[in-house]
Amino acid sequence: KAGVTQTPRYLIKTRGQQVTLSCSPISGHRSVSWYQQTPGQGLQFLFEYFSETQRNKGNFPGRFSGRQFSNSRSEMNVSTLELGDSALYLCASSLRGAGYEQYFGPGTRLTVT
Amino acid sequence: QQQVKQSPQSLIVQKGGISIINCAYENTAFDYFPWYQQFPGKGPALLIAIRPDVSEKKEGRFTISFNKSAKQFSLHIMDSQPGDSATYFCAASMKFGNEKLTFGTGTRLTIIP
Numbered sequence: 001k002a003g004v005t006q007t008p009r010y011l012i013k014t015r016g017q018q019v020t021l022s023c024s025p026i027s028g029h030r031s032v033s034w035y036q037q038t039p040g041q042g043l044q045f046l047f048e049y050f051s052e053t054q055r056n057k058g059n060f061p062g063r064f065s066g067r068q069f070s071n072s073r074s075e076m077n078v079s080t081l082e083l084g085d086s087a088l089y090l091c092a093s094s095l096r097g098a099g100y101e102q103y104f105g106p107g108t109r110l111t112v113t
Numbered sequence: 114q115q116q117v118k119q120s121p122q123s124l125i126v127q128k129g130g131i132s133i134i135n136c137a138y139e140n141t142a143f144d145y146f147p148w149y150q151q152f153p154g155k156g157p158a159l160l161i162a163i164r165p166d167v168s169e170k171k172e173g174r175f176t177i178s179f180n181k182s183a184k185q186f187s188l189h190i191m192d193s194q195p196g197d198s199a200t201y202f203c204a205a206s207m208k209f210g211n212e213k214l215t216f217g218t219g220t221r222l223t224i225i226p
Contacts, residue, residue: 043216056213057214090156099145099208
């Protein structure tokens, strides 16, 4: 089975712009979670989608949003980018959710200048 | 109450030795405890996981020891190899309710010849 794929792998944006990141989960997995990884804050949970419904949301501002499509692919969007949004954004897929095995993609490295 | 505390922050072990990383949690509702391995430029890879109904789980050179009463769990890497040099994260989550992975702060492991 192919693993979790994320596109693009690298992205450079300017403050104030918006960005959309994409994640394709492992075939058959219905749960997709997003995490932000930074040197200062570590790995932090953004949100989780299961069968197109957001089940959980972390403590991030409303500028961070996401959605999941009927084929389980997911996108996350960050509007009005700030310098502090520079991070590695990781997507993880799971058959049943975060309380079970989650498999991560390689991440999208976002740099905001 | 959602925190997972991980130690040490960094660890240097000689080739062939045993690497031990410790984690402690507070939320007794956690019931799934995975360990992830991350190499530079890659996403975290699921290494091994345990549930509270067992005190130990072994997969190859990797063993999780779990102490429910102390709310602690640890990763042991036997016969450590230079290829094990990576950052290791412990995590915890719940099967039901607030389903998200709460991560420890990571341990940078270096295996020296």
